[in-house]
Amino acid sequence: MNHESSPAGPANGGLSCADARLQASAWLDGEWPSSDPLREHLAACEGCRAAVDGMRALSARLAPLRFDAPARDLWPGIAAAVSRRRDPASRGEGSSRRPLVLRAAAALVGCAATLGLLTALEGRDRRAGGGGTQAERTHWPAALHDDGGGAYSLRADFEGQLLALLARENGGRQEDGSKER
Amino acid sequence: MEPQEQDDDLIARLQAGDLGALESCYRLHGARIHGLCRRMLGRDHAEDAVQEVFVKVIERAAGFRGGSRLSTWLHQVAVNHCLKRLERERLRRTLEIPASAACRDGEERLRAVDDREQIERALSGLAPEQRAVIVLRELQGLDYAEIAAVLEIPVGTVMSRLFRARTRLLEQERMRTEGPRALGALPT
Numbered sequence: 001m002n003h004e005s006s007p008a009g010p011a012n013g014g015l016s017c018a019d020a021r022l023q024a025s026a027w028l029d030g031e032w033p034s035s036d037p038l039r040e041h042l043a044a045c046e047g048c049r050a051a052v053d054g055m056r057a058l059s060a061r062l063a064p065l066r067f068d069a070p071a072r073d074l075w076p077g078i079a080a081a082v083s084r085r086r087d088p089a090s091r092g093e094g095s096s097r098r099p100l101v102l103r104a105a106a107a108l109v110g111c112a113a114t115l116g117l118l119t120a121l122e123g124r125d126r127r128a129g130g131g132g133t134q135a136e137r138t139h140w141p142a143a144l145h146d147d148g149g150g151a152y153s154l155r156a157d158f159e160g161q162l163l164a165l166l167a168r169e170n171g172g173r174q175e176d177g178s179k180e181r
Numbered sequence: 182m183e184p185q186e187q188d189d190d191l192i193a194r195l196q197a198g199d200l201g202a203l204e205s206c207y208r209l210h211g212a213r214i215h216g217l218c219r220r221m222l223g224r225d226h227a228e229d230a231v232q233e234v235f236v237k238v239i240e241r242a243a244g245f246r247g248g249s250r251l252s253t254w255l256h257q258v259a260v261n262h263c264l265k266r267l268e269r270e271r272l273r274r275t276l277e278i279p280a281s282a283a284c285r286d287g288e289e290r291l292r293a294v295d296d297r298e299q300i301e302r303a304l305s306g307l308a309p310e311q312r313a314v315i316v317l318r319e320l321q322g323l324d325y326a327e328i329a330a331v332l333e334i335p336v337g338t339v340m341s342r343l344f345r346a347r348t349r350l351l352e353q354e355r356m357r358t359e360g361p362r363a364l365g366a367l368p369t
């Protein structure tokens with residue numbers, strides 16, 4: 001809309017071009033009455049008439065985008081997603097209630113093994129005269145944290161995480177019950 | 182059954198966690214919600230978004246207070262989901278536009294497809310908040326009161342935001358068509 005604007009005045013319905021265009025936009029949507037000031041402004045102002053034509057043409061150009069159904073039925077995916085969230089056991093990851101304790105134990109064993117591996121690697125590094133850059137050495141624990149997820153973040157937070165896992169096992173039933181309604 | 186009664190029945194069943202009610206809801210409103218997600222997020226993200234929206238619908242039905250139509254509330258859940266996703270993934274730049282398959286067609290059809298792509302591109306170039314009002318008004322056909330309810334903003338803000346979004350779209354189009362001339366370049 002490059003059309004020049006004018007301030008409000010008696011010759012243009014007492015409306016500024018900015019107000020006239022704002023009102024015309026809502027009028028095109030059937031959300032603003034076709035008032036005398038607006039009619040008078042549009043009759044007197046070529047710029048605003050062109051602006052209204054532009055907005056009208058824009059609506060017509062947007063119309064073909066209105067109907068856009070998905071190419072396939074999305075319901076099976078939605079139903080499966082709801083079921084997975086309601087019953088974590090159906091994820092097929094062995095994440096049902098009882099095995100959670102076993103998973104915690106497995107995490108403990110996994111961490112112990114990883115710690116052993118890390119210690120061995122660090123020992124090898126030391127024996128090899130500190131092979132690898134400082135960045136590589138400090139990256140190891142970070143990488144383990146990223147790949148293994150929360151349960152494998154080592155040392156200081158491991159014990160806390162294990163306790164949290166066990167607390168979730170104890171408190172989980174109540175929490176899920178309220179969600180399930 | 183009257184639309185309001187149908188809404189009330191569906192909402193009550195959704196609140197009870199009835200998966201059948203969610204399916205009815207999807208069959209009734211899924212295509213429109215897909216259209217909304219498609220225009221807000223782009224084709225590649227639309228189907229995932231629809232799935233996530235309907236999961237939220239059944240999980241959040243208990244929080245639906247009534248006072249608006251079910252379709253309005255569904256739009257609210259969907260728009261909020263899209264805006265959050267846009268914020269998270271910073272998909273604010275121009276979305277991928279499907280390549281035109283119209284090269285075999287006649288000149289007129291080619292122009293129509295080209296125009297559709299142009300307007301899609303212009304729409305995807307709007308800021309998410311402006312895109313949302315245009316999509317809700319021009320594509321979903323909601324009135325100002327419904328848009329105000331969906332976006333939780335006053336009706337006056339709907340009016341001004343919509344006007345600004347239209348102005349922006351028209352400016353973009355003008356830049357596209359008149360840009361080279363404005364820069365003094367010869368048309369090719």
Ligand SMILES: [Zn+2]
Pocket residue numbers: 005006012016017018020041045046047048
């Ligand atoms: Zn004017």
